[in-house]
Amino acid sequence: MxxxxxxxxxxxxxxxxxxxxxxxxxxxxxxxxxxxxxxxxxxxxxxxxxxxxxxxxxxxxxxxxxxxxxxxxxxxxxxxxxxxxxxxxxxxxxxxxxxxxxxxxxxxxxxxxxxxxxxxxxxxxxxxxxxxFMHPVVQQVSITTHKTAEKMDSVRIAMIGDLHLGYMINRKHTKRFVDLIMAQQPDLILFVGDIIDGHIEPILQQRMDEELAHLHAPLGVFSCTGNHEYRYDAEEKISLLNNAGITILRDSAVLIDSSFYVIGREDKVMPTRKPLRKILSDQSVEMSKPVIVLNHTPDNLAEEADAGADIALYGHTHHGQAFPGNIATEMTFEVAHGYKKKGDTHVYVTSGIGLVGPQYRIGTVSEMVMLNVKFSH
Structure with a gap:
């Protein structure tokens, strides 16, 4: 209040x-x-x-x-x-x-x-x-890893951040986001947190989970948590997303088709959040396989790079959303938006497809990212 x-x-x-x-x-x-x-x-x-x-x-x-x-x-x-x-x-x-x-x-x-x-x-x-804002762009990003993935030569990953579904981003927006994602026909869909903005009530009232349930991909739909997931009704929101078909990875890993791993980290607001190396150890991740890490806030890229992640995906920044916010985020984060190679780790920070507050993108873009990942032979 x-x-x-x-x-x-x-x-x-x-x-x-x-x-x-x-x-x-x-x-x-x-x-x-x-x-x-x-x-x-x-x-x-x-x-x-x-x-x-x-x-x-x-x-x-x-x-x-x-x-x-x-x-x-x-x-x-x-x-x-x-x-x-x-x-x-x-x-x-x-x-x-x-x-x-x-x-x-x-x-x-x-x-x-x-x-x-x-x-x-x-x-x-x-x-x-x-x-x-109303016409998100689809960024095509090509990445080649130095590891093999057994059964796969390549994979097309839809990466999406910061939908912020709620009172401002309503069911109509949710539908156009889902339609855009599905139009890309991805092999795998990965979110990097903040799918839901604040309270769960508008999601339930407008049955936005029915739109989210239309998301599907041959290799699955996964997400890490973001800070907005934990603002209110955290467990209820996470349960709703799981029931809608978006598997929330909370400091846990999943092996995709025996070929590569997706790791989802808890948001940094959680005091129980584990260091990435401990997650890899606890989950018995085989580092000989490609490892993709989902981590909402890009405030410590070195942790993913030092732990041996092949691809690290982030959101949170919105790239400032509207000028001069983009300048502020550029000053705050090592990567506020876009691609960077850090050691052997491919980093991408998305500006997000949704937003918070005024529904305008000034000096920034609303985007979803198509990662065209090629594995070494």
């Missing part, structure tokens, strides 16, 4: 700041000011109703309010950032020319243009960002 209250306060503050900037820009424009009062007032009323009464509203209504509210907040954040840059540049320019600078002293034309142009730019960026 505290997080919701904080989000509401931020939302309200941004609305007030943007409203006041527009009010100043359109000084003397009575009709436009009335329109502003209607737009900002209506948005705040709708958002407040959703915040207070979301337990009592139809799901279709609350879904609309969620999407509208998060979209509006992102819009205000980007507009606010651009306005700040414009004001700073103008203030510096005036300072250099040794002229006094105050916002209210700017010409009406300047105030109107500097208010509206960033809005138009942000709307265009968000339209593109929405398209990128």
């Amino acid at each position: 505290r997080a919701l209250i904080n989000a509401f306060i931020i939302h309200l503050t941004l609305n007030i700041l943007v409203f006041l900037k527009g009010w100043n820009a359109f000084e003397g424009k009575r009709t436009i000011r009335i329109i502003m009062i209607v737009i900002f007032g209506t948005e705040l009323i709708i958002y407040s109703i959703g915040f207070i009464f979301y337990h009592y509203l139809p799901e279709s209504v609350t879904q609309f309010i969620r999407v509208m509210g998060t979209s509006w907040m992102l819009f205000l954040l980007y507009c606010g950032g651009l306005w700040l840059v414009i004001d700073l540049v103008n203030a510096i320019r005036q300072k250099i020319s040794r002229r006094p600078w105050r916002i209210r002293d700017q010409s009406r034309r300047f105030k109107i243009i500097s208010y509206l142009v960033p809005m138009v730019i942000v709307i265009g960026i968000m339209i593109h960002g929405r398209y990128r």
Whole structure:
């Protein structure tokens, strides 16, 4: 509840700041000011109703309010950032020319243009960002291991991260994700955690597990756990995924067709999480066979590489989801998104197919990854 209250306060503050900037820009424009009062007032009323009464509203209504509210907040954040840059540049320019600078002293034309142009730019960026979320790309990644896999020469693996199914990512999104995965006709489907976002209720209410049950592949469907699996109702969510046909590997290994191993690690939020070397030992993994490790957070790539994993797959980062988040993740993680060879280990960190919060991909992509793995002869 505290997080919701904080989000509401931020939302309200941004609305007030943007409203006041527009009010100043359109000084003397009575009709436009009335329109502003209607737009900002209506948005705040709708958002407040959703915040207070979301337990009592139809799901279709609350879904609309969620999407509208998060979209509006992102819009205000980007507009606010651009306005700040414009004001700073103008203030510096005036300072250099040794002229006094105050916002209210700017010409009406300047105030109107500097208010509206960033809005138009942000709307265009968000339209593109929405398209990128609604149309995930399929990344084709080719990998050749230095180990043989007995019966197999190669395998096509669908790798998917961070669906975040829940209140924001509903059953319609789940269906299009599943359809995209199945259209690739993979031999094996591997998730890297955060399949479910928060509470289990929206999954049950919308029966999203019925969509997940359509996932199938000749060699199986597996996943490790992510931090969001453990936010609420952890065991119930994991049980639901298992029952839907997604085998959750929790610090455990499975031998695929007597040819290679898939290891699923518990998320690092679990104090009982085992070191990878202990998992390999406890599960009697034959290191002469190829080993694929699923590990949600890419914060210690060296552990998989040092333990002798042939392929290590991660998610979690979303690659920041929306600019400047991508820059922040690049600074935080050794690999925030994409492929890297670390020693003899092939590493791939996916930006994820779903997301959290505003349904936009700005400076990043929604993706699923097709790993075309070739084994040595």
